[in-house]
Amino acid sequence: MTVQTIRELPNLIDAGDHPYLQDAWTPLLQEVNASDLKVLEGEVPRDLDGVYLRNTQNPVFPSLGRYHPFDGDGMIHMASFRDGKVEYRNRFIATKGLTAELERGERLWAGLMEDPALSTRPGWGAHGGIKDASSTDVVVHAGRALTTYYQCGEGYRLDPQTLEQQGIPSWSPLDGISAHCKVDEHSGELLFFNYSKYPPYMHYGVVDRADKLVHFTPVPLPGPRLPHDMAFTEHFVILNDFPLFWDPELLAQGKHVVRFHRNMPSRFAVIPRRGSEADIRWFEAEPTFVLHFLNAYEDGDEIVLDGYFQDEPMPRNFEGAPAGYERMMSYLDQYKMGTHLHRWRFNLATGETTEQRLDDRVLEFGMFNQRYAGKPYRYAYSAVQVPGRFLFNGYVKHDLETGQSWQIMLPPGQFASEAPFAPRLHARAEDDGYLVSFITNENTQRSEVVLVDCQRFEAGPICRIELPHKLCSGTHSCWTNGADLRDGLLSGQC
Template identity: 80%
Template sequence: MPTEIVRRYRSDLLPGDHPYLQGAWTPLLEEVNATDLKVLEGQVPTDIDGVYLRNTQNPVYQALGRYHPFDGDGMLHMAAIRDGRVSYRNRFIQTKGLGAEMEAGHRLWAGLLEDPALSQRPGWGAHGGIKDASSTDVVVHAGRALTTYYQCGEGYRLDPLTLQQQGIPPWSPLDGISAHCKVDERTGEMLFFNYSKHAPYMHYGVVDRNDQLVHYVPVPLPGPRLPHDMAYTEHHAILNDFPLYWDPELLKEGKHVVRYFKDQPSRFAIIPRRGQPQDIRWFEAAPTFVLHWLNAYEEGDEIVLDGYFQDEPMPRNYDGAPAGYERMMSYLDQHKMGTHLHRWRFNLRTGQTTEQRLDDRVLEFGMFNQRYATRPYRYAYSAVQVPGWFLFHGYVKHDLVSGASWEFRLPEGQYASEAPFAPRIHARDEDDGYLVTFITNENTQRSELLLIDCKRFEAGPVCRVELPHKLCSGTHSCWANGTDLRDGPLALPAR
């Protein structure tokens, strides 16, 4: 496994007992290139071709006050799989904030748990007082990887194969780009949204396959909100207004305190993909908060939307957490929030909403075969969280037609990543492919790449490939097919 160390970062992080600065969340401070990775078990299949990209939170400098894991600096990891071989590299995302802190030699911005007045410079995004770490999400569009921050930021582009930094998109709007842009592999379009503390509080936009902003409209809301994800169908985009948001009275005092207004309904904005504000149809549903959606599609007069319903969007404080981190740990625990796979149906003729729970287990971070985006689909894949921790230790495969399911769990002491679906070359069926994931093995203090054959889901990984170092955990990932990167809708447009 030839490995080149590209850079090691100087850090002033202090050792301590913070629950999210140790174990599987231990910060990684080196960048490497590695080729011909060592196969620990099984054999790398030759019928998979593409890149797995994973965004993680890796703090370089000691926090101003209390640290939240979502304050960490974005680090992008790439595993390229082709012809039965795997190569890997990782890079910090060179955001403006990280650059300024490296120049200063210390942290300049307070995080989610602290008063923004502690920040030594103005911040970014909806909050306005924190750093745009670009550490939440990653997609591939128009030949480039785009990383984003969940409270909106400028977005940063990198080459998906070399991880060469390519800067901020020229079309990035003033209010930024939220995490969870959606790339339609059929059209090559990317749909996105943002949100802010000033009216109209939300915008929705479309960037075409040639990387041109072709649509950008307001989605007026009653006040500042905290949407996290969006969905889309063949003809519509779906945005949301959930009753979990900053307390309006405290916000007037500059305090960003999240409250759950359980007597308010959830609201869904359905807008034609190139629609105007007057075209928006609003639908109401049971109060909740949804972090992540799966697929959405049109079926007769209805739009069908699948995602993860929270029974308790504002859970009680986590028992046994270190002092000052009780609330943080409760908001990172899906078992406390009660996240369940759920289905909403919006009838465009009658204006009515119906809902259905699809699984009683606590699940989240779902994936599906992106070739079936905007279409009726059969299979979905959910991550299983370790109770009490923002860590995954398994996956569930759902048959949404028959109701059957299959589960795979990692051995004790191993923790997984969000795992996108990678179709086999010449795939014949919807589930003909692999889940791709990085794992952190606390028993060996190393990380690995795993491929799980979705046709033989419970059999476990078909291969385990050793990575050159131990990754810090994080949030989101994506898969880009090699043929799409080279020739298809994800390829760099001709100039």
């Protein structure tokens, strides 16, 4: 393995008993370029061509109070595959906030669990008092990576292969970009929304394949909300108004306390992709909160939407957690929230909503073949969480036509990343390709990139490739086809 160290920042953080500052969440402060990676098992397929990107949270400075893992500074990890060879590199995202803190040599902004008054400078996003770490998601649009933040941020561009920093998009609106935007490979469009504490509380926008903002419209809500994800079909986008949001009375006092309003329905906004406020149709459904959707498509008069329904969006405090972190740990535990693969159907002719649970297992962080985004699809891939921890240790493949499923689990001490689907070159079927994932191995204190053949799913990883250091865990990832990048086309997924 050939490794070039680009930068290494000093470790200034005392992890103490914090569950998300140690083990698989130990911050990584080293940036490298690596080639000639060692293949530990199998061989790198020559029919795989593209780039795998993953965003992670890596705090550089000690927090001003209680640390939440979503406060960590964004770091992008890249593994590129071509002609049976793999290269790796990683970089911190040069956000305005991190740049300012590096200049001062200290933390300047409070985090999600802290009093916003602790921030020494104005913050970003819907919250308004915290740092835009751009550490949540990553997609590729118009040939460039775009990173986004948990509660809306400005968004940051990087070259998806070199990770060269390219700044904030010129079209980034005042209220920022939501954590999850969507890329439509067929139209070349980036679809996004944002939200704030000020009327109309939400906007929806479209950026075309030339990276120009071509549509932006208000989506009025009854008050401040906390939407996290969206979905789209060939002709529509689906936004949401869930009954989990900041307590209005406490918010008026400057306190950001989330409440689940069990007597309120979930609401879904169905909007033509270039529609306006006047075109919005609202559909009501069972009260819940959804962090992540899978896919949506049109079926006659109905829109079909798949995602992860939460049985308990406001779970009880986590027993046995370190003092002060009981609430945080409960909101990071999918078993406490009861997240299940779920299907909604919205009938455009009758206005009715029907719902169906697709799997009784606790699952989340779903992926699928992005060539089927917004269209009828058959296969989905969900991550299995470690009970009590925001870590993954397995995957489930669903056949949504037959109801069959297959599961693989990692050995003890190994933890996975969100794993996008990477199509084989000249793929002939929807599941003809690989899941790509970074694995952190606490037994060896190293990380790997692994490939799972989706047509031989239960065989587990067919290839394991050693990385130069141990990655810190994080959230979202995407796969981009190499030919699309070389041809200047758009490809990516949320």
